[in-house]
Amino acid sequence: MKFLQDIIHSVKPHFEKGGRFEKLYPGFEALETFLFVPGETTKHGVHIRDAMDLKRTMMAVIFALVPTLLFGMWNVGYQHHLAYGMEATMMDNFWFGFIKTLPIIVVSYAVGLGVEFVFSIMRGHPVSEGYLVTGLLIPLTLPVTVPLWMVALAAIFCTLLGKEIFGGTGMNFMNPALLARAFLFFAFPAYMSGDIWTDISPEAGQALIDGYSGATNLVAFDTNFHNMASASDMFWGFEQGSIGETSTAACLIGALILIITGVGSWQVIVSCFLGALAMGLMLNGFAPADLPNHAMHTPAYYHWLMGGFAFGAVYMATDPVSAAQTERGKWIYGLLIGAFTVILRVFNPAYPEAVMLSILLMNVFAPLIDHIVVEQHIKKRLKRV
């Protein structure tokens, strides 16, 4: 570490005011504070400073994402070897998934951070670390077979139209990572739905598989919910799906980390789950009795396990920027996300990706919810005056 510090100190003058690379200062500053906690103190007045700055917050989210990432990598390999009917050790599975997933992550980071650097240098504001999390969230929400140039396009789209156009990190009203996924979902539907969830790249000594049919649970459940994977498979994540979202268990570990570190709001997570459960139970009550396979009969807790619900509720809905801010607002926001997810899943087979769409929808409504909550509060207090 010492030598890194020395290097930074020796090149710092070039980047400061009057130096040769003055224009590139935001880029330099970003790297410097990424490596070391900034040593500056505030110059005016008294401010409460916490060691928990934006970069440390983002690192907490990254740590929370590690379980899903590791499990996702393993599952990619597991599904691949399952498709070929091969026996594979845990390390084999993991290694295969690692090789397949790494390029997606690298592309996502490189392109997204590239856009951020260009913008901060153009506008002269410091590079913000918001993309650290977004860059990892994007690959986790994509199928492993997605072409890399699409990942790059999505990263550009979400940094440009999701964030920079509104003024950068902290100003976005929608979750950028979900925006990237929604963009790909609508732009290249053939690569985001259908038989694409398992990587079936050729294996030495095995016959080629073409068209390994992989209906994810979300598709299976529309025709007959009994065809879905078993609840325990769905909970642990031994199923097809996007890289990071299959395992509800891994997401719950992540949720625990987020709640303990205080980064994610537990109200949002809990209310999301409750909203889905309540809506699921309600639909169970109204389900047509003569159609025993109808999607409305799906046991309510299945909605927690299916698709990316846990992933969305834990990592996406809790995004502190785009979620509701007020205490009561968070509950409303979460409950509605859960309820809308179930409604979309059951009644709109065309868009099985219900979690993504309902979180984006509620992101748009979050400021309105906050406004109403605040106004309500003021009204109540005014009566006592």
Add this chain to the structure above:
Amino acid sequence: MSVETASAPVIEEKKKEGLFSKKNRRVLTDPLDDNNPITVQVLGICSALAVTVQVKPALIMAIGVTVVTAFSSLIISLIRDSIPGRIRMIVQLIVVALLVTLVDQLLKAYMFDVSKKLSVFVGLIITNCIVMGRLEAFAMSKKPWPSFLDGIGNGLGYGVILVVVAIFRELFGSGSLMGFKVIPQWFYDMGYVNNGLMMLPPAALFVIGIYIWIQRSRNTKLVNVS
């Protein structure tokens, strides 16, 4: 859509003015950039979203709107002194409707396929805010010639945006321009895929949004005008 009044450059009475005097030229060119009906006044968005999937219908639509705005401005300006103030909207509507019907019938007679693609949106030029807006804001109080130029200018300003949006949407959405394949086959073989989002109406919103962004960062006059 309601009729909104838009600010128009004031033209004072003059004794003798050339056909293309500086002022008249400004009337013609202002709507192309500084006072663009779509990106600055934000009028006529609906049809901009609907008819810009391909360049050809967008082009026809642009021409149609230009004809309608230009000639309705001219006619209204010619009879502006004899229109009773209380029923002026109805008179304007009748003139606009007449011209729109003409355009619609012409399209049906000579360009049936385009006419089918544009479907209801040709008829809806009647309700296009740009037409009524220019009549109210400009033609009702100005002489015929500047009104005519203003109509052409606004029609073109609308058309420019339409065509720009359509170029992006058709190029990325179906890989062609004016119906001709532009993106070569080997590019598809390398793994390129047409962008399905560009075929959906929100894409037009994105393109217009980016256009406004670029326009405002270039043209500082427009910042804080809304």
